[in-house]
Amino acid sequence: MSDREPELEFALPRTPTPPPPPLRVAGLSLGQIAAAVLAIAALVWAIWVTHAIVEPAKRQDIVAVRLSAIVGEYVQAQARSASPPARVEAEMQRFMATLEERVQERGAKGQIVLVGEAVLTRNVPDVTDDIRRAVYATGIRLPERGAEPEAAPLAPSPGSASSFDGSLPPEAGRPADASTAN
Numbered sequence: 001m002s003d004r005e006p007e008l009e010f011a012l013p014r015t016p017t018p019p020p021p022p023l024r025v026a027g028l029s030l031g032q033i034a035a036a037v038l039a040i041a042a043l044v045w046a047i048w049v050t051h052a053i054v055e056p057a058k059r060q061d062i063v064a065v066r067l068s069a070i071v072g073e074y075v076q077a078q079a080r081s082a083s084p085p086a087r088v089e090a091e092m093q094r095f096m097a098t099l100e101e102r103v104q105e106r107g108a109k110g111q112i113v114l115v116g117e118a119v120l121t122r123n124v125p126d127v128t129d130d131i132r133r134a135v136y137a138t139g140i141r142l143p144e145r146g147a148e149p150e151a152a153p154l155a156p157s158p159g160s161a162s163s164f165d166g167s168l169p170p171e172a173g174r175p176a177d178a179s180t181a182n
Helices: 030-054 068-080 083-109 130-137
Strands: 062-065 112-115
Touching: 062 083, 062 130, 068 083, 068 130, 083 112, 083 130
Parallel strands: 062 112
Antiparallel strands: none
């Protein structure tokens, strides 16, 4: 036996290898780059929201049109014309169809068109003249005035206020005579 103790062989600890250096881009770590991208995205979103609130791109305008004024003007012109009834009816239908088309065009552009007589505020723009011009720009014309008959002077009729001379007819307004009552 030997006086020496047997040497135990132990594995020497390995020296740890250093971790790989963190990935860097332009001297910035991935965490810093992610934070910068997130900050830029938040800034872009804030600008978009502010723009959408302050200046809405598709703002719906509310406008008013006095249809009764446009239609009334045309109807009066038709009443004064010497056109036959069949022609008046055809022209009126064409006028009304064109008027409706022009109002619908406004609606298609994103405007809310209210009948002017129903609007109680003055803050709503009135587009009556624009609609009137658009209707007449399609070729529809106001009917021409027909020949007016000459007006004959009116003669006062008996008993009218203009022929009153202050005297009453014999039987009106006088008390009956007591002698004639018997």
